[in-house]
Amino acid sequence: MSEKTWRIGVAGLGTVGGGLLEFLAEQADFAPVGDRAVITAVSARSRSRARKTDISTLAWFDDPVALAASAEIDVFVELIGGSDGPAKAAVEAALKAGKPVVTANKALIAEHGAELAALAESVGVPLLFEAAVMGGTPAVKMLREAMVGDEVTALAGILNGTCNFILSEMEAKGRGFRDVLTDAQALGYAEADPTMDVGGFDAAHKISILAALAFGCAPNYAAAEVEGIEGVEALDIALAKDLGYRIRLIASTEKTDDGVAVRVHPSLVAFGHPLAETRGATNALFIEGRRIGRIFIQGPGAGAGPTAAAVAADIADVMTAASRPVFQAPAGKLKPFVAVAPTRRVGKAYLRLMVKDQAGVIAAVSETLAECGVSIDSFLQKPVEDAAGVPIVLTTHAVAESVLTDAIDRLERLEVVLERPRLLRIARI
Ligand SMILES: NC(=O)c1ccc[n+]([C@@H]2O[C@H](COP(=O)([O-])OP(=O)(O)OC[C@H]3O[C@@H](n4cnc5c(N)ncnc54)[C@H](OP(=O)(O)O)[C@@H]3O)[C@@H](O)[C@H]2O)c1
Secondary structure, eight states: OOOOEEEEEEEOOSHHHHHHHHHHHHTTTOOTTSOEEEEEEEEOSOSSSOOSSOOTTSEEESOHHHHHHOTTOSEEEEOSOOSSHHHHHHHHHHHHTTOOEEEOOHHHHHHHHHHHHHHHHHHTOOEEOGGGTTTTSOHHHIIIIITTTSOEEEEEEEOOHHHHHHHHHHHHHTOOHHHHHHHHHHTTSSOSSOHHHHTSHHHHHHHHHHHHHHHTBOOOGGGOEEOOSTTOOHHHHHHHHHTTEEEEEEEEEEEETTEEEEEEEEEEEETTSTTTTOOTTEEEEEEEETTTEEEEEEEEOSSHHHHHHHHHHHHHHHHTTOOOOSSSSOGGGOBOOOBOOGGGOEEOEEEEEEEOSSTTHHHHHHHHHHHHTOOEEEEEEOOOTTOSSEEEEEEESSEEHHHHHHHHHHHHHSTTBOSOOEEEEEOOO
16 A cells, blocks of 8 residues: 655644644654655744744745645644634635644634534544643543543543642742742743633633533533632632642533533642642543543643644544544534533532631621521631631532522621632532
Protein backbone atom coordinates (compact mmCIF):
# COMPACT_ATOMS: atom_id res chain seq x y z
CA MET A 1 0.00 0.00 0.00
CA SER A 2 1.49 3.33 -0.98
CA GLU A 3 2.04 5.95 1.68
CA LYS A 4 -0.06 9.05 1.51
CA THR A 5 1.04 12.48 2.69
CA TRP A 6 -1.67 14.45 4.44
CA ARG A 7 -1.28 18.19 3.96
CA ILE A 8 -2.17 19.97 7.18
CA GLY A 9 -3.17 23.65 7.28
CA VAL A 10 -2.78 25.30 10.68
CA ALA A 11 -4.50 28.58 11.62
CA GLY A 12 -3.08 30.05 14.85
CA LEU A 13 0.60 29.76 15.71
CA GLY A 14 0.53 30.72 19.38
CA THR A 15 1.06 28.39 22.35
CA VAL A 16 -0.76 25.42 20.83
CA GLY A 17 -0.09 26.10 17.14
CA GLY A 18 3.58 26.79 17.88
CA GLY A 19 3.69 23.56 19.91
CA LEU A 20 2.22 21.59 17.01
CA LEU A 21 4.75 23.05 14.57
CA GLU A 22 7.58 22.11 16.94
CA PHE A 23 6.15 18.64 17.49
CA LEU A 24 5.97 17.86 13.77
CA ALA A 25 9.38 19.45 13.13
CA GLU A 26 10.97 17.26 15.84
CA GLN A 27 9.03 14.18 14.83
CA ALA A 28 9.14 14.30 11.06
CA ASP A 29 8.42 10.56 10.99
CA PHE A 30 5.02 11.01 12.70
CA ALA A 31 3.08 8.43 10.71
CA PRO A 32 0.70 6.62 13.05
CA VAL A 33 -0.95 4.61 10.25
CA GLY A 34 1.88 4.59 7.78
CA ASP A 35 0.75 7.83 6.15
CA ARG A 36 2.65 11.04 6.93
CA ALA A 37 1.22 14.28 8.27
CA VAL A 38 3.02 17.38 7.03
CA ILE A 39 2.15 21.00 7.78
CA THR A 40 2.12 22.73 4.41
CA ALA A 41 0.24 25.99 5.06
CA VAL A 42 -0.30 28.33 7.98
CA SER A 43 -2.17 31.46 9.02
CA ALA A 44 -1.75 33.82 11.97
CA ARG A 45 -2.31 37.49 12.66
CA SER A 46 1.25 38.62 12.02
CA ARG A 47 3.42 37.12 9.29
CA SER A 48 6.55 38.87 10.55
CA ARG A 49 6.32 37.78 14.21
CA ALA A 50 9.30 35.65 15.29
CA ARG A 51 8.29 31.97 15.65
CA LYS A 52 10.22 29.13 17.28
CA THR A 53 9.86 27.02 14.14
CA ASP A 54 10.82 28.21 10.67
CA ILE A 55 7.68 28.82 8.61
CA SER A 56 9.38 30.43 5.61
CA THR A 57 8.92 27.31 3.46
CA LEU A 58 5.19 27.00 4.24
CA ALA A 59 2.39 28.62 2.28
CA TRP A 60 1.17 31.70 4.16
CA PHE A 61 -2.47 32.84 4.32
CA ASP A 62 -3.40 36.23 5.79
CA ASP A 63 -6.98 35.01 6.04
CA PRO A 64 -7.66 31.78 8.00
CA VAL A 65 -10.95 31.34 6.11
CA ALA A 66 -9.07 31.23 2.81
CA LEU A 67 -6.65 28.68 4.29
CA ALA A 68 -9.57 26.57 5.56
CA ALA A 69 -11.15 26.39 2.10
CA SER A 70 -7.87 26.05 0.19
CA ALA A 71 -7.38 23.14 -2.20
CA GLU A 72 -3.75 23.05 -0.96
CA ILE A 73 -4.67 21.28 2.31
CA ASP A 74 -6.37 18.01 3.30
CA VAL A 75 -6.98 18.75 7.01
CA PHE A 76 -7.69 22.09 8.70
CA VAL A 77 -6.41 22.68 12.25
CA GLU A 78 -7.97 25.67 14.05
CA LEU A 79 -5.83 27.01 16.92
CA ILE A 80 -6.90 30.67 16.97
CA GLY A 81 -9.46 30.57 19.79
CA GLY A 82 -12.70 32.41 20.55
CA SER A 83 -16.27 31.21 20.23
CA ASP A 84 -17.04 33.35 17.18
CA GLY A 85 -15.10 35.52 14.74
CA PRO A 86 -12.35 34.09 12.54
CA ALA A 87 -12.16 30.73 14.34
CA LYS A 88 -15.83 29.91 13.72
CA ALA A 89 -15.81 31.31 10.18
CA ALA A 90 -12.73 29.25 9.30
CA VAL A 91 -14.06 26.01 10.81
CA GLU A 92 -17.34 26.45 8.92
CA ALA A 93 -15.45 27.17 5.69
CA ALA A 94 -13.32 24.03 6.08
CA LEU A 95 -16.33 21.82 6.80
CA LYS A 96 -18.28 23.29 3.89
CA ALA A 97 -15.28 22.51 1.67
CA GLY A 98 -15.44 18.89 2.91
CA LYS A 99 -12.24 19.04 4.97
CA PRO A 100 -11.74 17.28 8.31
CA VAL A 101 -11.28 19.77 11.16
CA VAL A 102 -9.21 19.48 14.33
CA THR A 103 -9.52 22.23 16.94
CA ALA A 104 -8.47 22.97 20.53
CA ASN A 105 -11.19 25.59 20.86
CA LYS A 106 -13.45 24.83 23.84
CA ALA A 107 -15.40 28.07 23.56
CA LEU A 108 -16.33 27.28 19.95
CA ILE A 109 -17.37 23.69 20.67
CA ALA A 110 -19.23 24.52 23.90
CA GLU A 111 -21.20 27.35 22.28
CA HIS A 112 -21.66 26.12 18.70
CA GLY A 113 -20.87 22.39 18.95
CA ALA A 114 -24.29 21.12 17.89
CA GLU A 115 -24.55 23.19 14.70
CA LEU A 116 -20.94 22.44 13.74
CA ALA A 117 -21.52 18.72 14.38
CA ALA A 118 -24.56 18.80 12.09
CA LEU A 119 -22.51 20.52 9.39
CA ALA A 120 -19.57 18.07 9.75
CA GLU A 121 -21.86 15.05 9.66
CA SER A 122 -23.82 16.40 6.69
CA VAL A 123 -20.63 16.42 4.62
CA GLY A 124 -19.25 13.26 6.24
CA VAL A 125 -16.01 14.61 7.71
CA PRO A 126 -14.68 14.45 11.28
CA LEU A 127 -14.64 17.41 13.67
CA LEU A 128 -12.27 16.54 16.51
CA PHE A 129 -11.41 18.51 19.66
CA GLU A 130 -9.41 16.37 22.10
CA ALA A 131 -7.18 19.30 23.11
CA ALA A 132 -10.18 21.45 24.04
CA VAL A 133 -10.63 19.75 27.42
CA MET A 134 -7.79 18.82 29.80
CA GLY A 135 -5.11 19.57 27.18
CA GLY A 136 -2.97 16.46 26.91
CA THR A 137 -5.11 14.27 29.18
CA PRO A 138 -7.52 12.31 26.98
CA ALA A 139 -10.89 13.08 28.56
CA VAL A 140 -12.77 13.57 25.29
CA LYS A 141 -11.75 10.21 23.78
CA MET A 142 -12.42 8.55 27.13
CA LEU A 143 -16.04 9.74 27.10
CA ARG A 144 -16.73 9.61 23.37
CA GLU A 145 -15.19 6.19 22.80
CA ALA A 146 -14.21 4.21 25.87
CA MET A 147 -17.34 4.92 27.92
CA VAL A 148 -20.00 4.24 25.28
CA GLY A 149 -20.59 0.80 26.78
CA ASP A 150 -21.63 2.32 30.06
CA GLU A 151 -24.15 4.88 31.21
CA VAL A 152 -22.30 7.85 32.69
CA THR A 153 -24.16 9.36 35.65
CA ALA A 154 -21.85 12.13 36.82
CA LEU A 155 -18.55 13.89 36.21
CA ALA A 156 -16.60 16.16 38.51
CA GLY A 157 -13.19 17.61 38.11
CA ILE A 158 -10.60 20.33 38.15
CA LEU A 159 -10.57 21.62 34.58
CA ASN A 160 -8.80 24.94 34.92
CA GLY A 161 -5.11 24.86 35.83
CA THR A 162 -4.88 28.61 36.45
CA CYS A 163 -7.53 28.47 39.20
CA ASN A 164 -6.02 25.37 40.74
CA PHE A 165 -2.61 27.00 40.78
CA ILE A 166 -4.02 30.13 42.45
CA LEU A 167 -6.02 28.18 45.08
CA SER A 168 -3.03 25.91 45.82
CA GLU A 169 -0.77 28.95 46.29
CA MET A 170 -3.33 30.78 48.45
CA GLU A 171 -3.45 27.73 50.71
CA ALA A 172 0.29 27.05 50.80
CA LYS A 173 1.33 30.67 51.40
CA GLY A 174 -1.73 31.96 53.31
CA ARG A 175 -2.03 34.82 50.79
CA GLY A 176 -5.01 36.63 49.28
CA PHE A 177 -6.47 36.09 45.80
CA ARG A 178 -5.25 39.38 44.23
CA ASP A 179 -1.62 38.89 45.40
CA VAL A 180 -1.44 35.35 44.10
CA LEU A 181 -3.12 36.29 40.81
CA THR A 182 -0.44 38.94 40.20
CA ASP A 183 2.28 36.31 40.77
CA ALA A 184 0.47 33.82 38.55
CA GLN A 185 0.38 36.41 35.75
CA ALA A 186 4.11 37.10 36.14
CA LEU A 187 4.85 33.35 36.00
CA GLY A 188 2.70 32.86 32.90
CA TYR A 189 0.06 30.74 34.70
CA ALA A 190 -2.59 33.43 34.23
CA GLU A 191 -3.34 35.66 31.26
CA ALA A 192 -3.21 39.47 31.35
CA ASP A 193 -7.01 39.39 31.26
CA PRO A 194 -7.74 36.46 33.57
CA THR A 195 -11.55 36.72 33.43
CA MET A 196 -12.20 33.55 31.42
CA ASP A 197 -10.14 31.50 33.87
CA VAL A 198 -10.80 32.99 37.32
CA GLY A 199 -14.44 33.73 36.47
CA GLY A 200 -15.02 30.00 35.92
CA PHE A 201 -16.07 30.46 32.25
CA ASP A 202 -13.23 28.37 30.80
CA ALA A 203 -14.08 25.48 33.14
CA ALA A 204 -17.76 25.93 32.21
CA HIS A 205 -16.94 25.60 28.50
CA LYS A 206 -15.05 22.39 29.20
CA ILE A 207 -17.63 20.76 31.48
CA SER A 208 -20.40 21.68 29.00
CA ILE A 209 -18.52 19.72 26.31
CA LEU A 210 -17.94 16.76 28.64
CA ALA A 211 -21.62 16.77 29.70
CA ALA A 212 -22.66 16.52 26.04
CA LEU A 213 -20.26 13.62 25.43
CA ALA A 214 -21.33 11.87 28.63
CA PHE A 215 -25.10 12.21 28.34
CA GLY A 216 -25.72 12.17 24.59
CA CYS A 217 -27.13 15.69 24.46
CA ALA A 218 -26.02 18.81 22.62
CA PRO A 219 -23.64 21.08 24.57
CA ASN A 220 -25.54 23.86 26.31
CA TYR A 221 -23.06 26.36 27.74
CA ALA A 222 -25.82 28.90 28.34
CA ALA A 223 -27.40 26.57 30.91
CA ALA A 224 -24.23 26.25 33.01
CA GLU A 225 -24.27 27.70 36.51
CA VAL A 226 -20.93 29.50 36.85
CA GLU A 227 -19.15 30.93 39.89
CA GLY A 228 -15.45 31.82 39.77
CA ILE A 229 -12.78 32.03 42.45
CA GLU A 230 -12.53 35.83 42.78
CA GLY A 231 -14.62 35.75 45.97
CA VAL A 232 -12.61 33.01 47.69
CA GLU A 233 -10.94 34.55 50.73
CA ALA A 234 -7.79 33.38 52.50
CA LEU A 235 -9.96 33.18 55.63
CA ASP A 236 -12.23 30.57 54.01
CA ILE A 237 -9.25 28.53 52.87
CA ALA A 238 -7.89 28.54 56.44
CA LEU A 239 -11.25 27.72 58.04
CA ALA A 240 -12.00 24.98 55.50
CA LYS A 241 -8.58 23.50 56.34
CA ASP A 242 -9.47 23.45 60.04
CA LEU A 243 -12.58 21.46 59.10
CA GLY A 244 -10.53 19.00 57.01
CA TYR A 245 -11.18 20.40 53.52
CA ARG A 246 -9.37 22.13 50.67
CA ILE A 247 -11.07 24.59 48.33
CA ARG A 248 -10.96 23.70 44.64
CA LEU A 249 -12.80 25.08 41.59
CA ILE A 250 -14.96 22.06 40.82
CA ALA A 251 -16.66 21.71 37.45
CA SER A 252 -19.36 19.08 37.66
CA THR A 253 -22.29 17.66 35.79
CA GLU A 254 -24.84 15.03 36.65
CA LYS A 255 -27.88 13.48 35.10
CA THR A 256 -30.93 13.26 37.31
CA ASP A 257 -34.59 12.49 36.68
CA ASP A 258 -35.12 16.24 36.25
CA GLY A 259 -32.46 16.66 33.56
CA VAL A 260 -28.82 17.64 33.33
CA ALA A 261 -27.09 20.02 35.74
CA VAL A 262 -23.81 21.67 34.73
CA ARG A 263 -22.05 23.66 37.42
CA VAL A 264 -18.78 25.38 38.24
CA HIS A 265 -18.27 26.46 41.84
CA PRO A 266 -15.42 26.89 44.29
CA SER A 267 -16.13 23.86 46.49
CA LEU A 268 -14.81 22.10 49.55
CA VAL A 269 -13.15 18.73 48.99
CA ALA A 270 -12.07 16.56 51.94
CA PHE A 271 -8.35 16.02 52.57
CA GLY A 272 -7.17 12.78 50.99
CA HIS A 273 -9.71 12.96 48.16
CA PRO A 274 -7.83 12.86 44.82
CA LEU A 275 -9.34 16.21 43.78
CA ALA A 276 -8.16 17.80 47.04
CA GLU A 277 -4.69 16.38 46.46
CA THR A 278 -4.54 17.72 42.87
CA ARG A 279 -2.24 20.73 43.19
CA GLY A 280 -0.77 23.41 40.99
CA ALA A 281 -1.83 23.66 37.35
CA THR A 282 -2.74 19.96 37.07
CA ASN A 283 -6.21 18.90 35.86
CA ALA A 284 -8.20 15.94 37.16
CA LEU A 285 -11.54 14.30 36.42
CA PHE A 286 -13.80 11.71 38.04
CA ILE A 287 -16.13 9.84 35.72
CA GLU A 288 -18.94 7.91 37.39
CA GLY A 289 -20.57 5.15 35.34
CA ARG A 290 -23.45 2.89 36.30
CA ARG A 291 -21.55 -0.30 35.47
CA ILE A 292 -17.89 0.73 35.61
CA GLY A 293 -18.09 2.64 38.89
CA ARG A 294 -15.56 5.42 39.20
CA ILE A 295 -12.65 6.27 36.93
CA PHE A 296 -10.13 8.96 37.80
CA ILE A 297 -7.80 10.63 35.32
CA GLN A 298 -5.26 13.33 36.09
CA GLY A 299 -2.67 15.16 34.01
CA PRO A 300 -1.59 18.35 32.29
CA GLY A 301 -4.50 20.54 31.17
CA ALA A 302 -2.56 23.05 29.12
CA GLY A 303 0.82 23.99 27.67
CA ALA A 304 2.39 23.68 24.25
CA GLY A 305 3.67 20.08 24.53
CA PRO A 306 0.63 18.31 26.02
CA THR A 307 -1.87 20.23 23.89
CA ALA A 308 0.08 19.67 20.67
CA ALA A 309 0.18 15.94 21.48
CA ALA A 310 -3.63 15.92 21.78
CA VAL A 311 -4.00 17.78 18.46
CA ALA A 312 -1.59 15.28 16.84
CA ALA A 313 -3.68 12.38 18.19
CA ASP A 314 -6.75 13.89 16.50
CA ILE A 315 -4.81 14.27 13.24
CA ALA A 316 -3.92 10.58 13.57
CA ASP A 317 -7.63 9.76 13.93
CA VAL A 318 -8.37 11.69 10.76
CA MET A 319 -5.68 9.68 8.95
CA THR A 320 -7.06 6.36 10.20
CA ALA A 321 -10.46 7.45 8.87
CA ALA A 322 -11.91 6.77 12.33
CA SER A 323 -15.52 7.76 12.01
CA ARG A 324 -17.66 8.43 15.02
CA PRO A 325 -20.29 11.07 15.54
CA VAL A 326 -18.88 14.38 16.76
CA PHE A 327 -20.62 13.90 20.13
CA GLN A 328 -22.06 10.69 21.60
CA ALA A 329 -24.70 10.29 18.88
CA PRO A 330 -25.24 11.72 15.38
CA ALA A 331 -26.17 15.41 15.58
CA GLY A 332 -29.79 14.76 14.57
CA LYS A 333 -30.22 12.19 17.34
CA LEU A 334 -28.72 14.14 20.24
CA LYS A 335 -31.22 14.39 23.10
CA PRO A 336 -32.52 17.82 24.00
CA PHE A 337 -30.59 19.30 26.91
CA VAL A 338 -33.07 19.67 29.78
CA ALA A 339 -31.42 21.93 32.35
CA VAL A 340 -32.07 21.42 36.05
CA ALA A 341 -32.99 24.64 37.86
CA PRO A 342 -30.18 25.67 40.27
CA THR A 343 -32.69 25.79 43.15
CA ARG A 344 -33.26 22.02 42.78
CA ARG A 345 -29.69 21.15 43.68
CA VAL A 346 -29.40 19.13 46.87
CA GLY A 347 -26.04 18.97 48.58
CA LYS A 348 -23.93 19.70 51.60
CA ALA A 349 -22.74 23.23 52.19
CA TYR A 350 -20.24 25.36 54.10
CA LEU A 351 -21.47 28.64 55.58
CA ARG A 352 -19.19 31.29 57.07
CA LEU A 353 -20.77 34.06 59.09
CA MET A 354 -19.11 37.16 60.51
CA VAL A 355 -20.90 37.89 63.77
CA LYS A 356 -20.76 40.28 66.70
CA ASP A 357 -18.64 39.07 69.59
CA GLN A 358 -21.49 38.72 72.10
CA ALA A 359 -23.47 36.10 74.01
CA GLY A 360 -26.41 34.36 72.34
CA VAL A 361 -25.08 34.54 68.78
CA ILE A 362 -24.67 30.82 68.31
CA ALA A 363 -28.17 30.16 69.66
CA ALA A 364 -29.66 32.74 67.26
CA VAL A 365 -27.86 31.21 64.27
CA SER A 366 -28.76 27.61 65.20
CA GLU A 367 -32.43 28.50 65.81
CA THR A 368 -32.72 30.26 62.44
CA LEU A 369 -31.19 27.29 60.62
CA ALA A 370 -33.46 24.85 62.48
CA GLU A 371 -36.54 26.93 61.58
CA CYS A 372 -35.52 26.80 57.93
CA GLY A 373 -34.97 23.04 58.07
CA VAL A 374 -31.18 23.16 57.65
CA SER A 375 -29.41 20.51 59.70
CA ILE A 376 -25.90 21.31 60.97
CA ASP A 377 -23.15 18.72 60.52
CA SER A 378 -20.20 20.52 62.14
CA PHE A 379 -19.60 23.86 63.77
CA LEU A 380 -16.44 25.87 64.35
CA GLN A 381 -15.86 29.21 66.03
CA LYS A 382 -12.43 30.67 65.78
CA PRO A 383 -11.19 34.10 66.84
CA VAL A 384 -9.27 35.71 63.99
CA GLU A 385 -7.05 38.72 64.57
CA ASP A 386 -7.82 41.89 62.61
CA ALA A 387 -11.11 40.45 61.34
CA ALA A 388 -14.21 42.60 61.42
CA GLY A 389 -16.29 40.51 63.83
CA VAL A 390 -15.87 36.89 64.77
CA PRO A 391 -16.15 34.20 62.11
CA ILE A 392 -18.28 31.20 62.81
CA VAL A 393 -18.34 28.47 60.27
CA LEU A 394 -20.58 25.46 59.89
CA THR A 395 -21.17 22.65 57.47
CA THR A 396 -24.65 21.31 56.75
CA HIS A 397 -26.10 17.93 55.93
CA ALA A 398 -27.54 17.63 52.42
CA VAL A 399 -30.07 20.39 51.84
CA ALA A 400 -31.98 21.79 48.86
CA GLU A 401 -30.40 24.93 47.40
CA SER A 402 -33.73 26.81 47.67
CA VAL A 403 -33.90 26.05 51.43
CA LEU A 404 -30.29 27.12 51.86
CA THR A 405 -30.81 30.41 50.04
CA ASP A 406 -33.83 31.16 52.22
CA ALA A 407 -31.77 30.37 55.36
CA ILE A 408 -28.93 32.64 54.19
CA ASP A 409 -31.42 35.48 53.57
CA ARG A 410 -32.80 35.07 57.08
CA LEU A 411 -29.35 34.79 58.71
CA GLU A 412 -28.27 38.00 56.94
CA ARG A 413 -31.19 39.84 58.57
CA LEU A 414 -30.19 38.79 62.13
CA GLU A 415 -29.00 41.77 64.15
CA VAL A 416 -25.85 39.88 65.29
CA VAL A 417 -24.77 38.94 61.74
CA LEU A 418 -22.49 41.59 60.19
CA GLU A 419 -22.57 40.66 56.49
CA ARG A 420 -24.20 38.21 54.10
CA PRO A 421 -23.02 34.71 55.05
CA ARG A 422 -20.52 33.18 52.64
CA LEU A 423 -21.73 30.00 50.98
CA LEU A 424 -19.44 27.35 49.49
CA ARG A 425 -20.66 23.96 48.30
CA ILE A 426 -19.12 20.69 49.46
CA ALA A 427 -18.23 18.55 46.44
CA ARG A 428 -20.44 15.46 46.03
CA ILE A 429 -18.00 13.13 44.24
N1 LIG B 1 -2.72 27.52 25.67
C1 LIG B 1 -3.09 26.31 26.06
O1 LIG B 1 -2.39 25.65 26.84
C2 LIG B 1 -4.38 25.72 25.54
C3 LIG B 1 -4.79 24.48 26.04
C4 LIG B 1 -5.95 23.90 25.54
C5 LIG B 1 -6.68 24.56 24.57
N2 LIG B 1 -6.27 25.80 24.13
C6 LIG B 1 -7.07 26.43 23.09
O2 LIG B 1 -6.28 26.49 21.90
C7 LIG B 1 -6.62 27.67 21.16
C8 LIG B 1 -5.35 28.51 20.94
O3 LIG B 1 -4.84 28.88 22.19
P1 LIG B 1 -3.37 29.47 22.37
O4 LIG B 1 -3.10 29.50 23.83
O5 LIG B 1 -2.42 28.78 21.47
O6 LIG B 1 -3.62 30.97 21.86
P2 LIG B 1 -2.53 32.10 21.54
O7 LIG B 1 -1.21 31.71 22.10
O8 LIG B 1 -3.15 33.38 21.94
O9 LIG B 1 -2.42 32.03 19.94
C9 LIG B 1 -3.45 32.43 19.10
C10 LIG B 1 -2.96 32.40 17.67
O10 LIG B 1 -4.02 32.78 16.81
C11 LIG B 1 -3.54 33.76 15.88
N3 LIG B 1 -4.65 34.61 15.49
C12 LIG B 1 -5.37 35.48 16.25
N4 LIG B 1 -6.30 36.10 15.50
C13 LIG B 1 -6.16 35.60 14.24
C14 LIG B 1 -6.80 35.85 13.00
N5 LIG B 1 -7.81 36.74 12.91
N6 LIG B 1 -6.38 35.17 11.92
C15 LIG B 1 -5.38 34.28 12.00
N7 LIG B 1 -4.73 33.99 13.14
C16 LIG B 1 -5.12 34.67 14.24
C17 LIG B 1 -2.46 34.50 16.62
O11 LIG B 1 -1.59 35.10 15.65
P3 LIG B 1 -0.26 35.89 16.08
O12 LIG B 1 0.68 34.84 16.64
O13 LIG B 1 0.25 36.46 14.82
O14 LIG B 1 -0.67 36.90 17.10
C18 LIG B 1 -1.79 33.38 17.39
O15 LIG B 1 -0.82 32.74 16.61
C19 LIG B 1 -7.70 28.38 21.97
O16 LIG B 1 -8.96 27.97 21.51
C20 LIG B 1 -7.47 27.87 23.38
O17 LIG B 1 -8.64 27.88 24.18
C21 LIG B 1 -5.13 26.38 24.60
